[in-house]
Amino acid sequence: MGMLFDVKTRSASQKGDISPSLLSIASVVKPSKPVIEKALPWSKSIVPTTSLSYMPMFEEQLEIIQSMGMQQVSIEEKFVCEFSTAKPARIGSMTFKNDKFRKVRMTYFDAGDNVQVFNTLWYPHYEYDMPMLGVDLISLGRKRVLSVIDMQPVLPTIEYSEKYISQLSPIRAKYSDLHGVLSGKIYDDTSFFSKNMLFGRFTDESKVKSVVQPAFSEYLQKYVSMMDQAVPDSSESARKLVRSRQEEYDVYSAKKDPAVGLFDSYFGKQWSNDYVHNFLFEMSEKPSDS
Secondary structure, X not given: OHHHHHHHHOOHHHHHHOOXXXXXXXXXXXXXXXXXXXXXXXXXXXXXXXXXXXXXXXXXXXXXXXXXXXXXXXXXXXXXXXXOOOXXXXXXXXXXXXXXXXXXXXXXXXXXXXXXXXXXXEEEOOOOOOOEEEEEEEEEOOOEEEEEEEXXXXXXXXXXXXXXXXXHHHHHOOOHHHEOOOOOOOOOOHHHOOOOOEEEEEOOOHHHHHHHHHHHHHHHHHHHHHHHHOOOOOOHHHHHHHHHHHHHHHHHXXXXXXXXXXXXXXXXXXXXXXXXXXXXXXXXXXXXXX
């Protein structure tokens, strides 16, 4: 205590007498490292010099979910936010529900310039035969940029398409840059995709703000509006049919989703398997050897 008091009370002319040991301690004090956020939404990338390409859309959807009074659902800590031990990267997730949606999941994958991904899927409760809203916005190296936004049909019939999917035609017509076709090499079962899917493949992110974001906003707002008007059917047969198709979708997607390889390389196969089967597509069956 005496040393501290002496240092504080010495005059300016005596500063040269400060103990060398104090100076050496001061010289090794380093500024603290910036805190890396875990809980979504994030304000900065894990690589501070880069941007979060799709966070504005993530936040837009989050605001809509909150305005609908949805309840956030607790998920396993390892799914809330996982950091890569291989390279600078993290993946975070959130889940919500209300009286019309049994699950709305949101995921953001941030690896700086190497990977930016926003993925979300809306699962209605079984008494609603509404489509599932699926969104995959992907940027790899800022040079391979994919945008997929679709109201994925529960039933692959003309009647169903006329009832729900056709309502999207006027919106889709406005975005010619998103009239691409999903590759049949990966997804060979088209029954889970609609004729009004928005699909774009770009060589940079120049279209994200000017095209993808407004298209996403319109589809999302239209989807929420359609659910507001949806009439539930609580009969056992109706619920069984919707549940069956949602399960088929999860099983199919768990096998075909090309993101699985990306998860493997960044977070390891064990975590990747858990994430795919216990979070993304919970109704799929996890391989017994994983």
